[in-house]
Amino acid sequence: MESQTQPRLVACVRCGKVHYAITRAEAQRLVDDFNQYLETLSEAQRVNRYGPQRANVSSYERCRHCGAAAEVRPTKPEDGTAGETVGPILAKSSPITNYPI
Numbered sequence: 001m002e003s004q005t006q007p008r009l010v011a012c013v014r015c016g017k018v019h020y021a022i023t024r025a026e027a028q029r030l031v032d033d034f035n036q037y038l039e040t041l042s043e044a045q046r047v048n049r050y051g052p053q054r055a056n057v058s059s060y061e062r063c064r065h066c067g068a069a070a071e072v073r074p075t076k077p078e079d080g081t082a083g084e085t086v087g088p089i090l091a092k093s094s095p096i097t098n099y100p101i
């Protein structure tokens with residue numbers, strides 16, 4: 001499908017941090033995978049490393065840098081991501097080619 005080959009880089013409208021846009025289904029899959037991993041840890045390991053809460057989809061609905069609600073814009077050349085980890089974001093809508101979110 002063409003939409004899967006489109007670049008999905010977006011930037012937070014508030015702080016400009018670049019993320020890659022994911023769908024709700026992709027966010028749910030990440031949550032499920034991470035929570036399955038948590039099940040392999042002891043309670044002490046889990047709490048020490050990740051805190052008392054399980055992963056949830058709502059954690060992807062905010063910018064991972066500034067914490068603002070996931071409102072995004074297309075990236076600009078000056079946004080740059082060199083040397084940075086680009087994390088996922090579940091945006092309310094995508095500014096890129098009507099990518100279905």
Ligand SMILES: [Zn+2]
Pocket residue numbers: 012013014015016017063064065066067068
């Ligand atoms: Zn931000």
